[in-house]
Amino acid sequence: MSRPCEPLLSVEGLTIKFHTGAGTTTAIDDLSFEVRRGEVVCLVGESGSGKSVTGLSILRLIDPPGDVAGRVLFAGRDLLTESEADMTAVRGRDISMIFQEPMTALNPAMRVGDQIVEVLRIHEQVTPENAMARAIALLDRVGIQDAAVRARAYPHELSGGMRQRVMIAIACAAKPKLIIADEPTTALDVTVQAQVLDLLFDMQAELGSAMLFITHDLGVVAEIADHVVVMYRGRIVEQGPVEQILRAPRHAYTEALVASAPDVDAPRVPGRRFPTIDVTESADGDLPVIRSVRPEPVTRRAAEPAPAGETVPLVEIDKLHREFILRYSWAGRPTDVVRAVRGVDLAIWPGSTVALVGESGSGKSTLGRCVAHLDTPTAGSIRFDGRNVSALDGAQLKRFRRDVQTIFQDPYASLNPRRRIGQSISDGLAIHGLMSATERRDFVADLLRRVGLRPEFVDRYPHEFSGGQRQRIAIARALALSPRFVIADEAVSALDMSVRAQVLNLLADLQEEFGLTFLFISHDLSTVRQFSDRIAIMRRGEIVEEGETEEIFEDPKHEYTRALLKAVPRIKPGRNAYRGKGRKPSSATMNE
């Protein structure tokens, strides 16, 4: 695809430095790229690559601004030298912005209609009544039903998808020439993401705006981008048309990034490992040496999971219910009940991995917590190794705690920030009175090595580690007690793509080595295909479909499973699923 000739936005040699107590850090280093009229440029990078700072610095919204050098030319004007008053005229009218978290980006104390009216009244001479009428029309346009009523709603009264639609309405209200969208769909469920992207590009086509789309998700990039800018540690490592970037990346980082992105359409190969990115820091402070690593498949498995029926399941969940009572009436009767888990049956065989997949609010984490005996079911039973989990106490409960471990989603929250990682890892041993202090130390050192960390790290605190490293520490902690069953609750969701692959590989390796049984809870279908033996799809507290992994992917029975599968962004370049289709918004309103 050839690029339209005239650049709307031209970033030239943008460099941003921040001064902190610790010294000066260069957040953005000599950045140059262009966005032409009507074009979609994707800014791709992992966390900390500087992509969001770039987006904000175009609108001069970084606070405090830091040292900014270079030029940001928009329609011929250098935005970096404009007066603050002129910038306020540019913001919202010429260039608008969509943020990642619709909950935090909308003012919680202001009606959504008023938030749209505000942007209209800043930039145009309109009466409040007219502005409101236009706001309602806009809400209607972005697919919000009963727009006149919803205009009077507060953000918290709307669902995540609806909030993001409101954001889009705000961003489009003044018909901007350029929309900067900063991870606008990352916080959304995959099915909602599809609808919101649909709407976004619909609107873009209608307004003829250009778009700078910031994302970490190559799947999304493949579906939407004209031009891709790949960032790494504040620099551009590569840019070019989307086909070139995805099909024939020139830079090792891009190549590794593309390779490590899981492919939802690739059939499961038992023992196969995900490609990873290997980073070797260079001594002179320049960019590290990066290469893509494709591990050899593990051909032999220590313990092939026993097929159903031949042995007893390790975990048996029977008609499990979990209700949360939010409010009681005067008489003490519950009046507001959330039924998080509604009659779930599930069996997990020893040595196997079962993936529990569902969108937010489906009850999958509650189910996991019940299985780990961190929550008490309202009804139904969970049997672990033949024993009813709810009835465990004393020594039996202690044994259960050794056998069952959980790995949590957020590696920043799951490690006690005030304890050295060695302590955290050996806590389980200390609680259960296993081993002497020296033995523990050696054991922890061993574990650290096993999860790919250096034994010297034992006396460090969690904040000294990156997210991926922390998740490895959490895994080491879970393994310290030699558990039989591990619940991984969105254990890789918070990690960058490259790190995610490494952690998944580690989990797979450990499963081989120790014969672990996994319950792998995830919202992301693309990672589970390679990783799990069986898949259970959960929706609104119920399991709608359960079966062998390949069966589910190849021949989904339930309509919801099919919708989920369809919504996963594919990293197939040139697909451009959303571009220029001019779909009617009616399709975008489904499922809200």
Place this chain on the structure above:
Amino acid sequence: MNITRRSFHYATLASLAAITAPQLGRSAAAQTPKAGGTLRYGTVTEVTSLDPHVYNGSAWKVLIEALYSPLVGYAADGTITPRLAERWEQPNARTIIFHLRQGVKFHDGTPLTADDVKFSLERIIDPKTAAALRTNLIGATVEVIDATTVKVSQPQPDATLLAILALPEGAIVSRKWIEGGANAKTAANGTGPFRLDVYEPAVRAVLKKNPAYFVPGQPRLDTVEVRMIKSDDARVNALRSGALDMIDFVPWKDIDVLSRMPNFKVDSSGGAFMNVWFNTAHKPFDDPRVRRAFAYAVDRAAIAKAAFFGHGAPIFGPPTPSDSPFYVPDLAQYFKHDPARARSLLAEAGLAKGLDFELIVYQGLGIYTTTAQVIQANLKEIGVNATIKLVEWANLMERKNSGSYDAMLYGVSMKVPDPDAYAYYFGAESTYWAKPIGNRDEVLEKLLADGRATTVTAERKAIYRKVEERLLETSPWVFVNFREQAQAYRRNVKGYQHLGGALNESSAGISLPAMWID
């Protein structure tokens, strides 16, 4: 200790009212009084009850003096003058016959009768009233002879009877009004120069002129606004900023400051006096030598200077003001500051190594803590370690009444200008000090009984000299100093006469009908 609104009983002391400002009287007479106007008066006392028989602090005295009238009263020179009784006769030492004024009416319009007098005096005697003058009148009988004549008799000769009945607390109330269920604590119906217009307990009272007052030409003021301002700073600042015309209880630190200012006048004279009370039942304070040692150790001049800024005359002898007829000059320098003597007395008592004890001190007022600290420093010189323990008033009362103290700093106000007050202070049957700790000095008891039984002044002088000698010898209290009580007012406030001694608290009340604003 009449500073706050705490309830105190009156007392009589061997002193007639001292006139401290005769020149004032002259200058007042030289000017022509004006009628009308409002006096804004700030008082430290938070008066919570207007019951004219139950003591409620110094401003209470002023208020009831203005609202009610006793049978007889005190003139500015301390002599007894007619009030509701236009004349009286004393047929013997036990009896007084009062002849009432004609046509006196209460504020509600009912006429005053002899029956009201009988009712009032019996109300004072009735233990239920808890009246201030009850102990002085126990056993007295009141007889209505005719509508305007009343006879009051005591079972024994009583030299103090007339002086007692002349106190404001001897107010005559209306029988009909009280028996009609009126709350005398919050309302007032008297025969005084002013009637009560507004009253909020502990906050303010507004008095209006009683046009039917039985003294012609009085009162001169139309209105008296009494504001009860406990905070010294607030009271003084209100005067300085012109929000008040007159304040009582000028803080000692401010007496000189205000005196130096051209638009204010400050009158002060001795009133209450400060003491160290011993619990004579506790060792080692049962030994008079120890108590005398304390009396020698205390540097009264230092206290007068530090705590009272020179406005607190030291008491080296008995607490009788020098202008009292009962003043004995040769006793006046009895205890000079003499640490050596104190040490040797302690040694005699077997306490050469000194002793430790707790001095109970009221927490609410700076002069107490300051005085206590000087005493503490003085005692340290003779090897006595005093620990100051600050207590609130309720606690102090409880300790006093149960005798749970070694020693306490206590302020005593003089209420009656008669030396019979010693019986109240030291008498074995008086619950004021002696009874709760079981102190009984037979020598003193005899002397006090004699003093009360005779009405011949010369005899009484001799008896009370012996009383004072005995008190100094045994030193159940260490008398420390007089507290000067000062009133400060704007120069345009005229007609005020400041009285000393026992009438100090009543000064404003006595002057009020004659006062005016220039």
Place this chain on the structure above:
Amino acid sequence: MHRFVAHRFVSSLITMALASIVVFLSIHLLPGDPVVMVLGEQAGADPMAVARVRAELGLDLPLPTQFVRWASAVLHGDLGHSLRSGEPVVAELARRIPRSLEIIFGGLVAAVVFGIPLGTIAARDRGRVSGLIASIVAIAGFSAPVFVSGIILVLIFSLWLGLLPSSGYVALDDDPLTHFACLVLPCVAIGINFMGVVARMTRSSLIDTLSKDYVRMARAKGLTRGQAMTRHALPNALVPVIAIVGIRAGNLLGGTVIVEALFDWPGLSSLLVSACFARDYPVMQGCLLSIFAIFIVISLLIDIAQSIVDPRVRTGTK
């Protein structure tokens, strides 16, 4: 929302019942005898007189009986009579409470009027000299004991400049002008003291809010920094400030003793303190009970105010 408030109300009533028991017990177990205080220096030491008055006042009954009597009277709206003045406690409270509320309200207004701008400057200019100065001015307000700042106020405004009365209270219907003139200094004294709390709370809450995406979003819409601050950041940042102002207002009910004494303002605190020192049980109980009751009303008002500012509170989703 109604249910939310009603729920709070009922649980507050339980709290209040609990509180009244605590108060009753602590008052009656206090050393110091109200009877002695009634009888005074001399009669108070006469055991017979004490016993008689004690019986008259019903203070000789077992504590639970006394409590039940008192509580049932309270439920009938009778708080008893002051032991000192014989006045109904209700009448006394009816006079004092409005005055207390007046200076507290005035003080809070002063605190908010000065505190919020200071806090806003301190948050906006964090890391700059102006922010530092704003912070220090705010902190300075409550770093001085109120009796020191109060005296300084009197010195300046009353004795030096002669602008305002140094102290006193004049009823509103007697003389409205003087009434408000008297009100100024005590309110400013409370306000200066409390301004720091408001400013600090505003500052930390605002710093938090300013980092929120919706503030950035507001600027991305084209609002100026100031507009984003006043329209988006401040309203949200004020939610916790409202709570602190309300709670503090409650605390001030019994906490303005020094100000009331300094400025001779006959409010609830000084009544409570003088009743405490005199062991005037009915008045003490009445004061505390009304403080609790006002506390409850204030906390309801906080809830309502917060729900106006923050709609999330209304539905309880926060």
Place this chain on the structure above:
Amino acid sequence: MAPQPQTTVARVRRSNAAVLTAATALGFLAALSVSAPILIAADPLAINPSHVLASPDLVHPLGTDELGRDLLARVVYGGRVSLTVAAAAVLIAGTLGVISGVAIAFFSPRLESAMMRIIDVLVSLPEIFVAIVVLAFLGGSFWALIGTIGVLYFPQFARVAYGMARSIRARDHVTAAVSLGAGRLWLIRREILPNMRSVIAVQASFTFSFAMLLEAGLSFLGLGVHPPTPSWGQMIGTLKDYIFINPWPVLVPSIVLFAVVLSINVLGDWLQDRLNPELRR
């Protein structure tokens, strides 16, 4: 939610000069108070009725008080008392509050709300009433004063500790410890308490300054430490009476108290700022 280092506004440190000044001032005063007997020759209790309320001279570098005592000595010794009272009160309030707050967070829900009710009652009791009650029971003394202030501020700590304990308890690392088999005591000691330390420290710093002011207020009402022991509050309360005779003496303890409270608050603010990202939940 993925961590977003780029949206965390680069933490700006306020010019550290103020913090440094505050810390230096506090350190200096603390050192002075501790080493008072060595450094200060004058006896803080020695009275001299003939040289009262004096401005500074060679013998008395800071002048004298209403009894002619050396103000320098009294301010320094008074600092020992005031700082000790405030520190001990904060210690008591903090210990009691943290223990009860954390304990309540681990009670059953019913007991939890009942206990919080009781804390609410304690919070709504007027300070002055509590002070009078405690002092009436214990009699005024140094320790009673500490106890009073401690009791007064304990509910605030309890509330903070309770809130923190509840929020920390919901964090993943605590859940992780539970799933390792940790008991309540383990959780409290190793997971909860260490993580609320900093918040408690901030609370303690603010309470410390409130305690100093309360000590002053109680002294003003005659409910403070017993004379002749000096404390700043008691000195201010006494010396302010003499402001028209000589304004100097009251300035001495006032300025010192003001400076200390200001310093503590500046430090507390700074501490809170530093912890702010952690406080965001």
